[in-house]
Amino acid sequence: MKIGVAGGGAFGTALGVALALDGNAITLWARNPDAVATMQTTRLNPKLPDVPLPPKMDFTAAIDDLLGCDILLLAVPAQTLRPFLEPLAGRLDGKYLVACCKGIDLTRMTGPGTSITELVPTATAAVLTGPSFAADIACGLPTALTLACADDAHGAILQTALSTTALRLYRTTDIIGAELGGALKNVMAIASGVAIGAGLGESARAALITRGFPEMQRLAAALGAMPDTLGGLSGFGDLVLTCTSPQSRNYRCGVALGQAAGFDQATTVEGAATARAVRQLAQELDIDLPICAVVADLIEEKTDVAAALNALLSRPLREE
Numbered sequence: 243m244k245i246g247v248a249g250g251g252a253f254g255t256a257l258g259v260a261l262a263l264d265g266n267a268i269t270l271w272a273r274n275p276d277a278v279a280t281m282q283t284t285r286l287n288p289k290l291p292d293v294p295l296p297p298k299m300d301f302t303a304a305i306d307d308l309l310g311c312d313i314l315l316l317a318v319p320a321q322t323l324r325p326f327l328e329p330l331a332g333r334l335d336g337k338y339l340v341a342c343c344k345g346i347d348l349t350r351m352t353g354p355g356t357s358i359t360e361l362v363p364t365a366t367a368a369v370l371t372g373p374s375f376a377a378d379i380a381c382g383l384p385t386a387l388t389l390a391c392a393d394d395a396h397g398a399i400l401q402t403a404l405s406t407t408a409l410r411l412y413r414t415t416d417i418i419g420a421e422l423g424g425a426l427k428n429v430m431a432i433a434s435g436v437a438i439g440a441g442l443g444e445s446a447r448a449a450l451i452t453r454g455f456p457e458m459q460r461l462a463a464a465l466g467a468m469p470d471t472l473g474g475l476s477g478f479g480d481l482v483l484t485c486t487s488p489q490s491r492n493y494r495c496g497v498a499l500g501q502a503a504g505f506d507q508a509t510t511v512e513g514a515a516t517a518r519a520v521r522q523l524a525q526e527l528d529i530d531l532p533i534c535a536v537v538a539d540l541i542e543e544k545t546d547v548a549a550a551l552n553a554l555l556s557r558p559l560r561e562e
């Protein structure tokens with residue numbers, strides 16, 4: 243099956259590199275023609291500067307070049323997935339559309355897999371998520387991800403097509419659980435970064451990760467996820483990675499917030515919009531998600547670190 247990638251950022255490129263080195267011819271679409279020309283001629287992507295782009299990868303800024311692919315890996319940022327798909331919806335019938343972004347769409351309060359199902363109901367929607375840094379995947383380091391597809395037979399086809407020796411895909415039919423794990427861990431990574439940036443210590447970070455996990459589980463359960471999914475790679479696995487590694491942009495954004503320092507607004511920090519979406523969902527569903535709420539307030543500068551800490555520490559004592 244022919245594989246295409248939509249999105250010329252770090253993650254789409256890394257997936258393309260891994261699959262091209264595994265023998266697949268990869269077409270990668272990026273919206274910026276200059277970026278495409280650079281990749282085609284230099285065989286480098288500045289977002290992954292140390293990684294040569296394999297000969298089996300081709301680059302295009304013409305969206306029509308993707309339409310001959312059977313499997314499309316959608317690696318545009320989460321808030322841009324719907325605007326990307328909407329004009330293409332009638333031209334993607336029957337394809338495998340695999341969301342590779344992590345977040346909750348602020349306009350519709352849906353995760354990326356759900357957005358695909360809504361916008362292109364004739365496609366097979368799937369979500370690829372889990373603990374993975376683009377640079378690790380592109381360098382061929384061992385990585386395990388979750389491939390979620392409601393139809394398990396189609397999920398198995400995707401699992402085989404997208405796995406390589408180093409990139410191991412584990413399968414689930416729980417799209418809601420997988421996409422929520424990937425979205426929510428970014429909010430917790432911001433919180434963890436804030437704790438470290440503000441000098442609150444490693445113990446505070448461990449407390450945030452541990453108390454953050456049941457928040458993830460509560461929202462996932464309320465939105466119909468299967469109970470065990472959040473305990474897997476897409477939830478717990480990615481929570482651990484992202485809350486503990488300075489490679490994570492969400493974590494680094496949190497560190498900057500904790501230090502009251504600036505952070506490059508052009509950096510992709512999916513947890514910022516997702517925190518706001520989660521705060522709204524929590525209100526609508528009447529669920530208590532205190533860590534998510536303070537992250538959203540910090541992002542919007544409705545609170546500062548001292549007040550956020552006080553809000554968390556002054557909550558009533560309770561059973562674990």
Ligand SMILES: NC(=O)c1ccc[n+]([C@@H]2O[C@H](COP(=O)([O-])OP(=O)(O)OC[C@H]3O[C@@H](n4cnc5c(N)ncnc54)[C@H](O)[C@@H]3O)[C@@H](O)[C@H]2O)c1
Pocket residue numbers: 249250251252253254272273274289317318319320322325326342343344345374375376377509510512
């Ligand atoms: N980088 C990682 O390690 C990693 C790992 C796993 C998942 N992801 C997920 O992959 C998604 C993309 O992240 P990334 O790391 O590739 O980001 P990135 O910042 O490296 O690249 C984002 C790319 O999206 C493009 N883009 C922005 N708006 C667009 C639009 N409207 N239409 C088309 N393209 C647009 C930008 O030009 C850029 O090339 C995110 O949801 C992220 O959570 C990233």
Ligand SMILES: O=P(O)(O)OC[C@H](O)CO
Pocket residue numbers: 344372373374375376428431480483484489490491492493510511512
């Ligand atoms: O750099 P981040 O914070 O977007 O994290 C990248 C991946 O999602 C980690 O699994």
